[in-house]
Amino acid sequence: MTWLITGGAGYIGAHVARAMTDAGERVVALDDLSAGSPARLSADVPLVRGSSLDGELLKRVLAEHGVTGVVHLAARKQVAESVAQPTRYYRENVGGLATLLDAVAEAGVAHFVFSSSAAVYGDPGVDLITEDTPCAPVNPYGETKLAGEWLVRAAGRAHGIATVCLRYFNVAGAAAPELADTGVFNIVPMVFDRLTRDEAPRIFGDDYPTPDGTCIRDYIHVADLADAHLAAARRLSDGDLTGDLTVNIGRGEGVSVRELIAVVGEVTGDTRAPLVEGRRPGDAPRAVASASRAAERLGWTARRSVHEMVDSAWRGWRLHRGT
Template sequence: MTWLITGGAGYIGAHVARAMSEAGERVLALDDLSAGVPERLPVGVPLVRGSSLDGELLKRVLADHAVTGVVHLAARKQVAESVAQPTRYYRENVGGLATLLDAVAEAGVRRLVFSSSAAVYGNPDVDLIIEDTPCAPVNPYGETKLTGEWLVRAAGAAHGISTVCLRYFNVAGAAAPELADTGVFNIVPMVFDRLTRGEAPRIFGDDYPTPDGTCVRDYIHVADLAEAHLAAARRLSGLSGDLTVNVGRGEGVSVRELIDVIGEVSGHTRPPVVEGRRPGDAPRAVASAARATEELGWTASRPVREMVESAWRGWQRHHGG
């Protein structure tokens, strides 16, 4: 097997490349480097610079490297940006996937792992989100991921491609400091950023129907997530058809609890300030991880404190603090 990882030099992609190559899989990465960093890739993993919107490039890469499976992570992923630039998100996330699937079908590749998101669910009022929970995304980013899943399954059925869609929840941490997320878009780096600038972290709403009034989320260590991709890729060798799986820990952590852990780990302990609720925030979004264990033989093993500690080491490497 040779696996092509699109978006392979990104934060998540590089972790997947590392996990798969360390497990003995032969991998190469495709990345346009709009957010990717070539130095994140393990030694010996080739990097092709380019976009999943470039059909001719994809065909050459699949042929030249005798690719037999694809892990598709390349996508834009910021919710607020998707609201401001919906056409860009549909063009890159859905259009790029359609172009890739055409190339995959033409090349005779029969295995594909699609990087989806819990954003497909929207804000369901349930204790644990199962894979059969109705999907009702509330922003263009989530819409493009749900549309992507439909497209993956339809193309799989039409061309005999076995597919796994991984719906993952809130990703944090780093397997090594050099692999850390360099952006300041997710809650852990956002809190680091404010604390190291001497500003109080922000909580958006403390009057939700949760134990401490703040939103509850399911956080997954990026190294666990990478191992889930490896498990999904290997599951495809015995899979005919499609599979959709949540990737989470199945445990909820409130925003206030997470900020407390961040303060303990970083040594910056300014009390948070409470602001108004943000539109669209669900009180609780926690995965049922049972299907991942049953179908992939995978279970998340790293606790929230380890996520924060590893993220803090990465933050110090890239930002100081």
């Protein structure tokens, strides 16, 4: 097997590339480097600079590297940006996926892992979100991920491609400091950024129907997420999975925003009280995964704690900012 990882030089993609190469898989990365960095990849992982919208490039890469499976992570992923630029999100996330699937079908690639998101569920209002919970995304980003799942499954049926859609919950942490998230879009780096600027962390709303009034989320260590991709790829290449499979990737445990900020305080030593501001539009009170299907079908369960996520992310934050 040789696996093409699109978005392979990004935060999650580089973790997937490392997990797969460490397990003995052959990997080639494709990335337009709009958010990725070649420094995240080891020297034995070929990097092709380009976009999943470039059909001719995709055909060449699949042929020249003898690709037999694809892990598709390349996508735009900021919710607020998707609201402001919906056509861009549909063009890149859905259009790029369609172009890639055309190339995959033409090349006879038989295995495909799709990076989806818990954003497909929207605000379901349940204690535990199962894969059978109705999908009702509340922003264009989530819509493109749900449309992507539909497209992946339809292409799989039409062309005999075995597919797995992984619905990520909230990703944090780093397997190594050099692989850490360098953006300030997710909650953990957002809190680090505030503390680094000598400002208190912010909580958006403390009047939700939860025990401490703040939103509850399911946080997953990026190294566990990478292991989930490896498990899916191995099940596909071994022939254990045929047709299509959709699974949640989370810990199955909820952590409130206030609890998470307290963990950040333990790790950083900065325990100042957070500032409470108004709710943000579209924030669900609770979003926690049922992770049983991933355990049953992929033989995968998350192993790392929230403290490990925050501690590893903090070491990466300090490395990248020289603090």
